[in-house]
Amino acid sequence: MLPFGDRAVLAECDTLEDVLALHARLAASRPDGVVDLVPAARTVLVHVDPGRLSLAAARAWIARLGTTPVARAADAPVVELPIVYDGPDIEDVALELGLSAADLAAQHATCEWTVAFTGFAPGFGYLVSDGWTHDVPRRASPRTRVPAGAVGIAAGFTGAYPRETPGGWQLIGTTSAPLFRPDASPPALLAPGTRVRFVPAPAGALGDRHAPPLPVTSETAPADDVAPGTAATPAPVLRIEAPGAFATVQDAGRVEHAAEGIAVSGAADRAALRRANRLVGNPEDAAVIEVALGGFRAVAQADLWVAITGAWGPMRLGGRQVDASAAHRWRRGDELELGAFDRGLRACIAVRGGLGGVADVGSRSTDTLSGLGPRPLRAGDVLTISDPRPTRPVPPEDLHPWNPPGGVIDVEVAPGPRADWFADPLALFETSWTVSPQADRVGIRLDGDPLVRSRDGELPSEGMLPGAIQVPPDGRPVILGPDGPVTGGYPVIGVVADASRDVLAQARPGTRIRFRHARLIG
The missing domain is CATH 2.40.100.10 (Cyclophilin-like)
Structure with a gap:
């Protein structure tokens, strides 16, 4: 067992088979306080909440289970993925292995695969099989665009791309399976330990039914769409006039989904998120606007309460200078302006009631790497609030002075x-x-x-x-x-x-x- 900061232990194994067995044992007896179990090629990362389970207790739990025999669940359900072996690399890979493309496809389809671990992108599973003996190298030059649903092989693994992304695996086929759906429970079709079988389909049988559409991002969103991540509504509460250098919607993030390849995301400065929400009477995890470097402007389309925390710089509301880390009345038609920040990098803008919108995997946070959640904000976006009738009062004053971050x-x-x-x-x-x-x-x-x-x-x-x-x-x-x-x-x-x-x-x-x-x- 190896240390991994103040909230995790990394259990190292000799082989991938040992990783799968240890992960199965840990998952079957998971105590309260274990946030995530993340298997990988030779390790299992055990992420804990030290307030509920100490690192010492976690190590003792891992050590106790490390020698406990575990039986493979041979009768567990098998996920069947339809596949057409039409990948652009299948002919070259087969030739390199001394096979025909048909023989390579037949071997791939004959194997029963197991999801060893996930990563790279939400829902992307690294699949292994005892029957697969080919160690195929990645492409010398990765593709800048691999389509959603592409099935690839590399370094003894196979996997299917849940969304369009760059990638360096050798592509041998296409599947129409819904590999990742943010609104599903669980969102990822393939979790560690899942047994998988590829079922060949005739060319053209999959039609246009490829993997689900990408979450809305700044690159894919139409120019006239409404507020990112929100359902269309007749009652917007604020309109973005200028997002500044970079602005996104963030809340407390997505926890307990790392094993599905999903990052935590959420506000980078979690203390600023909690403080801003407390100032306007919101739950501490309510969604806010996170602004980097300043230059942000928005106009209220309803009477609101607002608080800004985190980075420091000139802030004006309705043309008047206002202070950070305090609640302010934001009148309809008034503009909120954050100038270039003098100190710090990110500010959180909380509006009473919390920002509304559609939650992906239980969070409204923008994940800039995977594309989960709403795309980054831009001029013209309109936002709603989550709770138009909040019951918590706006505190009468901020009891704690806050100093700007230093250089x-x-x-x-x-x-x-x-x-x-x-x-x-x-x-x-x-x-x-x-x-x-x-x-x-x-x-x-x-x-x-x-x-x-x-x-x-x-x-x-x-x-x-x-x-x-x-x-x-x-x-x-x-x-x-x-x-x-x-x-x-x-x-x-x-x-x-x-x-x-x-x-x-x-x-x-x-x-x-x-x-x-x-x-x-x-």
């Missing part, structure tokens, strides 16, 4: 699972780091003296959490954000302590970061 941020870091991959793991704490321009909700890349590896080679994909500090081959760390991938193959040298993630969310390009050792309990 140097101290970030606490707990141990990561792969510190032994580096010649001097302490260099992470001794180096002066600066946030690079490559920083967004997916991850923050740091500039500084590169960390030197003591081990070469590739690391099989492992479960990831927001705050994980991955180190690519160039030695410059990347801190995963709320929209970061749920699995990854770069070694994690450390993990940002949960308490430091909110202050890290305010780190803008040029901000200096000092890492400090976190004090862990349990």
Whole structure:
């Protein structure tokens, strides 16, 4: 068992077969406090809520089950995926393997597959089979566009793309199966441990029924659509005049879905989200507008209450200067304007009643990596509220003063699972780091003296959490954000302590970061 910050343990196994067995044992006896179980190529990430289950108790639970025999559920239902073997790479791959395309297709369809783990995109399962003996390399140059429903093979795995995305797998066919539907329960058709069989269909049998349409994104949304993520309504409460550098709808995010390939997302500065909602009498997890860098303008189309928290900068409401971290009356027809932020990166704008709209996988949050949730905001969007008659009062005053974030941020870091991959793991704490321009909700890349590896080679994909500090081959760390991938193959040298993630969310390009050792309990 390896450490993974202050909220997770990484259980390492010898083989993928051991991973599947351990994951089955853990899933069958999951105690209260386990947030997620994320199997990967050689590991199972056990993510816990320390308030309900301590890390020490989690390790004891894993150790106790690690030697418990488990029987494969051979009589479990099998998910059948219709497939036409019409992929653009099937002829070349078959030739490389010394087979005909028909023989390769027959072998693929004969195998019974099992979902070993998920990742890359929501609903994308990495399928393995004892009967599949081909280790097919990925394409030398990944495609920039792989269509939804494409079935590929690579490195001993097969998988089907739930949505259009770039990809480097060798494409051998197409399926019409609904691999991922945000409104379904569960949303992913293929979860770890699911048994799968591909059922050949004649060419043309699938017609135009490919994988479900993509969630609305800034690239796919029509120009005249209504508020992103909201149902059409005759009573909008505010209209976006200018979204600024980047603005999205965010709430507390999507929890307990990492095993389905779904990132947490949600507000990057969770403390700012909670504070803004409290100020206007909302539940702490209500949806807000998250604005990066400022430059935001919106006009109220109803009488509202509003509060802005997080980053600091000039803020005007109805032409008057207003303070952050306080509730304000927002009259119909008045414009709210956030100028360029002086300090910090992200502000949360909470409106009394919370922002409304359609929830994908239980959340209204925009996931910028996978495309789940509403697309980023743009001029002309109209938004509704979730609860037009809230019962909680607007507090009479804010009892706590809030200071703007500083230009140097101290970030606490707990141990990561792969510190032994580096010649001097302490260099992470001794180096002066600066946030690079490559920083967004997916991850923050740091500039500084590169960390030197003591081990070469590739690391099989492992479960990831927001705050994980991955180190690519160039030695410059990347801190995963709320929209970061749920699995990854770069070694994690450390993990940002949960308490430091909110202050890290305010780190803008040029901000200096000092890492400090976190004090862990349990």
